[in-house]
Structures are given as C-alpha cells and as structure tokens.
Amino acid sequence: MWGSFTAWCLGQSPAVSLASLDVRDLQAFQAARFGMKSADLSLSPRHALRLLRLIDRVLHHHAAETGQPANTAASDWIEAHPEIRYAEAAQADPLPEFLSVAEARHLITFLSDARPRPSLSGSRRDSHLAFTWQQLRNRVAVALQLGGGLAPGDVRVLTVDAPTSRGGRVRERPWKVAVPGNGNSPARETPIAPWAGELLQHWLQVRAEARILGNFLFPSTRSGKPWSKEAQYKAARQVLEEAGLDSSDGGSFRLRHTFALRQLRRGTDSDQVARWLGVEPEAMGKYRRVVSTPEDVI
Template sequence: MTIPLFPDQDPAVLEQKLRESFKAWVEYRARSGSTARSERPLKDESAIVYQEMWHAFAAYCASRSLDTTTVEAADIKTFLALRGAGNANGRPRPSTKGQELSPRYAWRMLTLIDRVTRFQARCDGVTPNPAATELLQLSEYRYANASHRDPLPDYCTEAQAKRLIGYLTEIRHSESASGPLTWKEVRDRTAVALMLGAGLTPGDVRVMTLDGVAVAGGRKAGVPWKLALPGNGNAPARETPVAEWAGRQLALWLSIREAQNIDGELVFPSTRSGKPWSHTGCYESCKAVLSGAGMGDEGGGVFKLRHTFALRQLAKGKTETEVARWLGILDINSMARYRHVLPNQVDVV
C-alpha cells in the first residue's frame, strides 16, 4: 500500500481535482476529431457510465491522499476488491448498468484509470503512472474484453414494456391518476416513449429538432412515423422509424409544446425559452420516469429501452444492417450480442 505523500491535503479538494481530470479528458476527446478508439468522442451512454466509475475511484483515492501520480497497482487492486463488495470508501457502489464486478468490468475500470492518468500526465508534462498498465497485463484482465465475453443486453420483458407503455400513454388524457401533469412531466414521458418506441438515446433526445419529425406520408394522419436525427458523438446522422403508439405520444407532446408557446427548434428543450436540455437533467428526468413506472430498481437503466427497440425490430424480421442504421451503429459486429438473445425467443413489445 502506498504511503500518502500529502497526508495534510484536504480530501474534498483532492477528490475535486481528480474529478476535474476526468472532465478535462472527456472534453479533450469531444474536440479531438480523432477516429482512434482511445481518442474519439465518447457517446453519452459511455460518458455517464465512465463518470460514475471514475467518481468512485476519485473518492477512494482522496480518502487515502492519492492522486494520479502516486496511486500504485496495490492501491488499485484494493479499490477493485472494495468495489466488488459494493463498498469503496464506505460508499454504496454506483449503478453500472447492472454489471457485476466481473473480469470484464475490472478491465473497463483499469482501462479508464490508465487513459485518464496518461492524459493527466501528458497535460502536466510528467512520466505516466504505469500502475494500471501493469495490471492490464495480467491474464485475469488482459483477455477479459474478448468478444465472447460481451454481456447480453438488458431489455424489457413483454410485461415490463406493456406496463411502461401504459404509464407513458396515460397522459393522453387531461389528467393522470395523481392530477394534472406539468408540461415538463409530459416532455419527460414522451422522451422515454421515443427511447422505447424509436431506439433513441438521451443524447438523441436532447438534440432532436422539430424539422426532423416526419408526419406527412405516414399511415395515420397527424401521427409522426419517422425521425431524422443529426450526428451525435460517434453516431452518424440517421433516420429511424417510430412505433405508432410512440408517434401518438409525440404528437400529443408537440401539441402541448405549441400551446405552451415554447420557443426554439429543439423538440425537448429544458425551458420555455428553448434552452437545451442538459446532459444530466435529461438523464435524471428519464430515470425518474422509469421509477414512476415501477421500473427504477430494475437493471439496465434507460438504455435497456433502446435494446428493447432493437430486439423488437429484429424479431419482426428486420435485418441487422437495417437496425444498426436506425440505431446509428457503424460497426455491424456490435449487433452480434442481440443474436444471443433472439434464439431464446424472448417476448418484446
């Protein structure tokens, strides 16, 4: 175990410093313009998960007066052990999309630590700390990211999806069971409806514009049936179909949006003036919707809705190429994980 070099340093200050290192790393990747896997912009989904992981590591290091230059392999192994026990630095382990601390998860954590510490070393003009790199060479972690170890995607069962759709679509009436909904509550539920009914991510929801909603030419008059989405992070600009029930939900939201005189071109702004919905605000609001539907304690988070959409389309006979295009996935090999679910004939709505 490392002997702290700065025993008198305020842990809160050190933890914030480590958090800032992560933030700077994410921002660097967002503007790098690189296509290299380790340098290109992070998707919203990855950024959220990695932030949770790094913040837990930052709290652990701060409690022991360690930073990116002084942490050693033994310290990281202790952290992984505590993380696996559900307690790092006395705090509950944050959500990690339902994953346990498997060798694959440990590989992801070590890779994250390695990349952020190397980035910080480059910024400071010092030699990178090799601690995480050394651990990544161990056989227990080195092969943990092999493709055959890819976890199956979390998805909604038929019962879960029907329950969620019922909860989301009750707002077609003027009041919910607990009274009138605010315009933001309608917005939040409609955003979740498009995650399940059109395969959108929180990032897609935040950047979607009114001119990307296709109404003309659909099977039902006045009901959106297709969405055009701009490029977002690693995802290219694309079009995706909308399930009819979700299209009706979107039509309702657009009518409320107009009645509220909400400005701007964003479909889901955060304010009446049209201010963009923040990354954290969108994610937390959508998680609250799932909680309200009784799905807050179920694994997978909001991204299980996107996986459910993909499985639904594949089960209907759509090709992997079509579904990948609708999801904005460039690497068709990423669709392989869905093949391991479909042969089990799961029910998806």
C-alpha cells in the same frame, strides 16, 4: 472519445503531445475517470479499448506522416492490461438488459396516460390534462427510447424538425425521427412505434401552445435551454420509478435494447436495425445472442 482525450492532454503541464505520449500518461488518463459515472465520461473496459485502439491508429498515422518510428504507447498499454484487451470478447460482453413483454406493455400503457384518449370514458379520458409540460416531455422522451431505440444523448439533441409526419399511415402523426450525427455515429433516421408517434404528436401540440422557445425538441426550460445529461437522466429514472419499474443506473438503456430486440424478433435485418440505432453492424452480436429466431412480440 478523442475530444475528451485531447482536452485532457492539453490540460496537463506540460501538455502531452503525440510524440511525448507514454504509458504513464495513458494510465493517468484512465485513472482520472475511474469510478465516475458514464455521464461524467467514465471509461468502461470496452470504451477504454476502443479509445486506445483509436489512439494507436492516430499514432501510426502520425508516424507515417512524419517518417518517424511509431509511438507504441497505446498498444503497449493494451497489452499490459488484459481486462481491457479482452473487453470485447464474447465472454466479457454481458447480454443486454431489456424489458419483458409484460413490462413493455405496462410501460406503454403508463406512458400513454399522458396523451388524449377520446375512446376512454370518465376520468381516464381526460387524465392527460393533469400533466405539466415537463411531465409530458419526460414521458415522450422515454417513449422515443422504447418506441424508437434512441439513446439518452439522441433524445437531448433532437430538434423540432426531427419528427416526420408526411407519408405516414395516419395524418399528422409522426412515424420517424431524424437524429443528427456526432463523433461516434452518422446522422440517421429511425422509425418510431405508432403509440410513441401519438405521444410525440401530442407533445408537439402542447409545446406549440405553451410557446416554448428554441430549436430543441425537448428543452429544459420554456426559453429553450438544452436538457442536461443529469436532468434528463433523473427525468427518465423518475418516469420508470413512477411506472413501477426498476430504475437502477443505466436503466433507461434497457428501453433502447428492448427496441432492438423487438425489431430482430420481428425478423428485421440486423444491419437495418444497426442503422436505426446508429451503431456498427458488429455491435448487433449481443442482441443475436438473445434472439435466435423471429417471433411475435409487442
């Protein structure tokens, strides 16, 4: 968030500095992103509040370093916009959308058609042979969102050495993945469901046999180019549509929410789930409003 804000400031004429920043600049920055999709750096009320709080902290730090009065532009802007100021209030924080148990079961079965299943008979046993490497990539990426709680951005930055098979219950089957850190969360490891591990194991084999280059686990091309936000978004949406599930905007985030809720319903400590998701423990409140007691889930 800070990177996009500073890039905007430096792109103005004249450039906006910490000293010159005022409420009008903040309003212009917000307006420049109004109505844009999240993939294009749109600022939702909650993200706007977080960014403005960050800017306010930077301004106060700058004042302490220089001995000058603090620039209050950020706090003034927050105060003047109640829809932003109360964005994190419980009543303004919508409950996460997630898959029902039946929907999750259906999607897991659908995704698993892309891997070998020798226990089945006839055409179903060999159905995986009809998939192109891109189709398999798309399904495995969706599987890691549902089976590992990864966000779309996490999926795109995974490297080929992210999966860990050693120490798992089944030889050569990945059971966790390492997600690199970014400006919003530290590097972390998160477990993946066995069925997702089976799909990932098959993908690693197909990826090697196809001689796909580069270090990205899910590249865009055989030459190893990174998967763009738009292309990955469209791919996830198509997988959900083919599975007969709603694929409206933000639909794939329901997979991540489903993972979080499944872990909480199994009795996993919420702080541990937060670490797996790469979020602050406070962010788990929206899930706790859905889950009151542990229960058996898929």
